[in-house]
Amino acid sequence: MYSANKSVVLRIAIFFLTTQGVLCLRNAHMIIPEAVERGKTAVIKCIFELENEDLYQVKWYRNDEEFCRYAPRDVPPLKVFPVHGIEVVQEESDVETLTIKATKEARGLYTCEVSADAPSFFTLQVHGTLNIVDLPKSDPELNGLKRYYRPGMKLKAECISYDSMPAANLTFYINNEQAISHHVWSRVGSGENGDLWTAYSTMQYVVQKHHFVRGKIKIRCSAAIYSIYFRSHERVVEEEGAINTIAPLPETKEAIVFPINRISFKNGSVNGGMSYSTEYREVGILLIFTYVIK
Ligand SMILES: *[C@@H]1O[C@H](CO)[C@@H](O)[C@H](O)[C@H]1NC(C)=O
Numbered sequence: 001m002y003s004a005n006k007s008v009v010l011r012i013a014i015f016f017l018t019t020q021g022v023l024c025l026r027n028a029h030m031i032i033p034e035a036v037e038r039g040k041t042a043v044i045k046c047i048f049e050l051e052n053e054d055l056y057q058v059k060w061y062r063n064d065e066e067f068c069r070y071a072p073r074d075v076p077p078l079k080v081f082p083v084h085g086i087e088v089v090q091e092e093s094d095v096e097t098l099t100i101k102a103t104k105e106a107r108g109l110y111t112c113e114v115s116a117d118a119p120s121f122f123t124l125q126v127h128g129t130l131n132i133v134d135l136p137k138s139d140p141e142l143n144g145l146k147r148y149y150r151p152g153m154k155l156k157a158e159c160i161s162y163d164s165m166p167a168a169n170l171t172f173y174i175n176n177e178q179a180i181s182h183h184v185w186s187r188v189g190s191g192e193n194g195d196l197w198t199a200y201s202t203m204q205y206v207v208q209k210h211h212f213v214r215g216k217i218k219i220r221c222s223a224a225i226y227s228i229y230f231r232s233h234e235r236v237v238e239e240e241g242a243i244n245t246i247a248p249l250p251e252t253k254e255a256i257v258f259p260i261n262r263i264s265f266k267n268g269s270v271n272g273g274m275s276y277s278t279e280y281r282e283v284g285i286l287l288i289f290t291y292v293i294k
Pocket residue numbers: 001002003004166167168169224225226227
C-alpha cells in the first residue's frame with residue numbers, strides 16, 4: 001500500500017553528529033510526484049541546505065540500489081550506473097534534480113543521500129515513492145440505470161473504468177454525497193492486455209422518497225488514479241409520476257449548459273440521460289483535491 005499523499009514532501013532527517021558537533025547540512029527533503037504516466041519523465045528533487053561547508057556528493061538509490069551519483073568535483077559531476085528500469089536523463093539532471101524516464105520498471109522507493117565534504121562528512125537520507133501508471137483511454141462507463149424510479153424500487157448501477165495500471169478507484173455519489181459503502185461492491189478484473197486492469201463497481205439500494213431532489217436523483221461515478229487522473233460520469237434519473245407536479249428543467253437548457261458528450265442506449269437498460277463528464281472535469285479536479293485531503 002502506498003500512502004495517499006500527492007507530491008510528497010518527505011522530511012526525514014537523520015543527523016550524524018560528528019565529534020565537532022556542528023550541524024552544517026540540514027533540512028533535506030525530497031519532492032517526488034506520487035505518480036507519473038508511463039512514457040513521460042519523472043522529475044525528483046532532493047533539496048538540502050549546506051552552511052559553511054561544501055557538498056561532497058549526492059547519491060540516488062532506487063530500492064536500495066545506487067543508480068547515480070553527483071559529485072561536484074568529478075568530471076563530469078554526474079555518474080550513472082546501470083540499474084534495470086532506470087534511465088537517467090542526464091542533460092536534465094543536476095545537483096538537486098534527477099530526471100528519469102517513466103518506464104514501467106521505474107516505480108519504487110527512491111532515496112537521496114547527501115554528504116557534506118570533509119571534515120564532517122555529515123550525511124542525510126530522504127525517501128519517497130514513485131508510481132508509474134497507465135491511464136485509461138476512455139472515461140468511466142455508467143450502466144444499468146432506468147429512466148424512472150419510485151420509492152421502494154431497487155436502483156442498481158454499474159460503473160466500469162477500463163484498462164489502466166493500477167486499476168482506478170471508483171466512487172459512487174448520490175446527489176453529490178458518497179454512497180454508503182455497504183451499498184457498493186467493487187472488484188478488479190484483468191484488462192485487455194495482461195498488464196492492465198479494469199475496475200468494476202456496482203451500487204444497489206432501495207430508493208426512498210428522500211433521495212429525490214425536485215423529482216430527480218443524480219447518480220455519479222468517478223474514477224481516480226492517485227492524484228493524476230480523475231473523471232466522472234453522471235446521470236439523472238427521475239421520479240415516476242413526479243414529472244407532472246414539478247416543472248422540470250427544460251432538457252434543451254440542460255443540454256446547453258452541459259453538452260451531451262456520451263449517451264449510451266443499451267436497449268432499455270440505460271436511459272438516454274446526460275453525461276457531464278467533460279464539464280465536470282474541472283469540478284472533478286477540485287473534488288479530487290478535497291477527496292485526497294480528506
Ligand atoms: C485508491 O484509494 C486508496 C485509499 O484511499 C489509496 O490508498 C490508493 O492509493 C488509491 N489508488 C489509486 C490507484 O489511486
